[in-house]
Amino acid sequence: MAQLEAFYRRHVEDMTRFVGRRFDDPHTVADVVADVFLAVVDSGDAYRSAARDERAWLYGVARHVVSAEYRRKHRADVLNSRVAGRRLLGADDIARVEDRIAAENAGRTAIEAMSELPPRQRAVLELVAVDQLTVAEAGRALGMSSVTARVTLHRARARLREAAGPPPDGATPAAGAPAASTDLSRSTA
Known part of the structure; x- marks a missing residue:
């Protein structure tokens, strides 16, 4: 359990940034990041047996989870998907996730x-x-x-x-x- 907690703490910020670039709803970002780490727990044996680089493996898992979320959102009614089964975030949680989203x-x-x-x-x-x-x-x-x-x-x-x-001669990057x-x-x- 301690190893899982250390793994989570090492990578949660990277995963939040990764997901925050793909979704702009703080609830969705929080849910997808949680889903990434649930997928990590579910596929931990695959990581050990494949002897892969931890970071590359995690980004591969995250890409699959993000793709699954895109497919889910496409199939689901938007209103129901935002209400059903979500833990309500507090104002501080929403502000923190919104700050991360804005940073991305x-x-x-x-x-x-x-x-x-x-x-x-x-x-x-x-x-x-x-x-x-x-x-x-x-x-x-x-x-x-x-x-x-x-x-x-x-x-x-x-x-x-x-x-x-x-680029035009002598041009600088546009705003x-x-x-x-x-x-x-x-x-x-």
Whole structure:
């Protein structure tokens, strides 16, 4: 139990940021983060037997949980899904989650810029540029080799540069452009 608590404390902020870039409702963010850690408990044996990197494995689990939530929201009536089975958050809890969501606005902007990329390219670029995993970690999280992840990342960056077009000579980034930590074309591999 102590190991699970330590694991949770090590990764809860990263998971809240990861989910906060994908959903803007504090209740949904709190629920999905909780679901990520429930999925971790349920699939703990898979982690040990696969001998994977803890961080890459966790982001892989989180991506699956987020995808499941998107599918659930698509099928469910929006009003019922917001009321049914949710623990009500207190004002302090909502304020804390809203602050985290607001802090991820630049990340959501970056994800919107990637929406035209093919899913594999978008997934690798997102994990490397936004979530700051290494290319090898992103590859492991997505079930691909590090070489395949590196090539996929290169192609994604090239497509984004092509879509953005050449910058005017001497131009500086426009207001609202992604910050250095979410600069999708120059993140470290």
